[in-house]
Amino acid sequence: MKNLKRILILGAGITGLSAAYHCRKLMPDVKIEVWDKQERTGGVLETLNLNGYQIEQSADNFITTVPWGLELCQELGLSDEVVQTNPLYRRTYVVRKGNLHLLPDGFMMMAPTRMWPLAVTPILSPFGKLRAACEFFLPKSRETGDETMAHFAKRRLGREVFERLIEPLVSGVYAADMDKLSVLATLPRFREMEKNHGSLIRAMRAQMKVSRQVREQSQESGARYSLFVTLKNGLSHITDTLASRISIENIRLSREAVQLERKSESGVLYWECTDRRGTAERFDAVIFALPSYETARLLKTSHPKLGELLGKIEHSGTAIATFAFSQHQMKKKVRGMGFVVPKIENSPILAGSFSSLKYVHRAPAGKLLIRIFAGGARAPEMATMPDEELLPILRREMNRNLHIQGEPEYQVVAHWPRTMPQYHLGHLELVQEIESQVASISDVAVAGNSFHGVGIPNCIHSGQQAAESLQKKRGLG
Numbered sequence: 001m002k003n004l005k006r007i008l009i010l011g012a013g014i015t016g017l018s019a020a021y022h023c024r025k026l027m028p029d030v031k032i033e034v035w036d037k038q039e040r041t042g043g044v045l046e047t048l049n050l051n052g053y054q055i056e057q058s059a060d061n062f063i064t065t066v067p068w069g070l071e072l073c074q075e076l077g078l079s080d081e082v083v084q085t086n087p088l089y090r091r092t093y094v095v096r097k098g099n100l101h102l103l104p105d106g107f108m109m110m111a112p113t114r115m116w117p118l119a120v121t122p123i124l125s126p127f128g129k130l131r132a133a134c135e136f137f138l139p140k141s142r143e144t145g146d147e148t149m150a151h152f153a154k155r156r157l158g159r160e161v162f163e164r165l166i167e168p169l170v171s172g173v174y175a176a177d178m179d180k181l182s183v184l185a186t187l188p189r190f191r192e193m194e195k196n197h198g199s200l201i202r203a204m205r206a207q208m209k210v211s212r213q214v215r216e217q218s219q220e221s222g223a224r225y226s227l228f229v230t231l232k233n234g235l236s237h238i239t240d241t242l243a244s245r246i247s248i249e250n251i252r253l254s255r256e257a258v259q260l261e262r263k264s265e266s267g268v269l270y271w272e273c274t275d276r277r278g279t280a281e282r283f284d285a286v287i288f289a290l291p292s293y294e295t296a297r298l299l300k301t302s303h304p305k306l307g308e309l310l311g312k313i314e315h316s317g318t319a320i321a322t323f324a325f326s327q328h329q330m331k332k333k334v335r336g337m338g339f340v341v342p343k344i345e346n347s348p349i350l351a352g353s354f355s356s357l358k359y360v361h362r363a364p365a366g367k368l369l370i371r372i373f374a375g376g377a378r379a380p381e382m383a384t385m386p387d388e389e390l391l392p393i394l395r396r397e398m399n400r401n402l403h404i405q406g407e408p409e410y411q412v413v414a415h416w417p418r419t420m421p422q423y424h425l426g427h428l429e430l431v432q433e434i435e436s437q438v439a440s441i442s443d444v445a446v447a448g449n450s451f452h453g454v455g456i457p458n459c460i461h462s463g464q465q466a467a468e469s470l471q472k473k474r475g476l477g
């Protein structure tokens, strides 16, 4: 691919923008063009500023245990904007029989660091607690293959801890069906803990001995909040800054790729991409930074096998409603950043987040922003439910849990159908097959949240890797 002169990047979410930015750095002589079907850049990332409130419509922070998010912020000159979660509220509630209870301190997604808070929690029955404590003594599995999240969690900690703690915590993040979700593709570190220490409890205790960070986390519960950060001006500031660095004339908005054809002229292969208005343009290479089912649709004619494999990755969707209240309207006094709702509670809500307690800059003094999540694999229809049906359901449930009085000052709904890829059992093998197919095509790279992690830093990294792979393929000629 020595004659690489023009690259098309499909998708102007964080992945596509990161790929475009990296292409410009690696191959300054090559022209790039980014297409997105929406009128704005950012994909699912969208920050709204309304009368002193800062509302994140989807992702609201990112993890710092992998470097790519913070590194990009530094490179873009945004480090001064990075803020950590409020240390006063780094705990999570779990709903049991309609009431909020604090998740036992030190319970991190799938493993307890401290046994006493687990022993006294009202969330579990005495039998459930005893069964969880037995995890310390259970031998490790000899199996090396993958298993579902539900199977792994029940096997180690018992059904009750799975249903009451793990299922709602993991569902709150991945909007997934635990009976299908792959533990190795989603949270492999817990299988590593079992493998290396024989038990999750023993692994956490060993980590506490050597790591001050893990000792500090044992005062928290839920999603390891001390490891998450956001930006003072909102996450859209990352995508807006990337877009301005790429230069806006290279970004074509409201431009949806509807067809992609492989063509050749004088023995030279190229791609012809046609948009919804029927305008076709020629490119030497394409980076797909789209949901994998969109990439599948565009590639199915030229590369049917690859299209078929990409089409196998399922996606779930959610709806998020954000409400602004005065603090005095919420009669329940809270000490956490949010709450999760177990499936067995049969609630229409997946989780709730006290957005302005998590990051104080998000609401004026005396005000409160609450985000309520619904949908996921539990209730996919809620992701697209009309607002006039959805809002009364969510408000009724929220008011019941949080004892809220009166009307909200604002309510904003965001619908995200088919945005959360589901890493089901077999995902790692499927991705391996997809990547080996892509490696054999000299002028294509695929990136995004469908493959190696849904978090923002992973998406940034996958965009960078897509740019690097085209640079390498170019070198190979």
Ligand SMILES: Cc1cc2nc3c(=O)[nH]c(=O)nc-3n(C[C@H](O)[C@H](O)[C@H](O)COP(=O)(O)OP(=O)(O)OC[C@H]3O[C@@H](n4cnc5c(N)ncnc54)[C@H](O)[C@@H]3O)c2cc1C
Residues within 6 Å of the ligand: 010, 011, 012, 013, 014, 015, 016, 035, 036, 037, 038, 042, 043, 044, 045, 057, 058, 059, 060, 061, 062, 063, 255, 256, 257, 258, 289, 290, 291, 294, 318, 320, 416, 419, 420, 447, 448, 449, 454, 455, 456, 457, 459
């Ligand atoms: C509700 C929600 C909450 C989340 N919370 C967090 C969080 O707190 N922390 C975190 O790290 N991650 C979170 N995530 C995950 C993370 O935000 C996403 O994985 C990431 O932003 C996806 O970026 P992307 O660029 O790969 O995809 P997208 O943002 O989906 O971008 C893809 C783009 O492709 C465009 N497109 C689609 N088809 C075409 C076409 N045919 N032609 C042209 N353009 C097209 C779309 O318009 C879109 O702009 C969350 C995700 C969701 C949905």
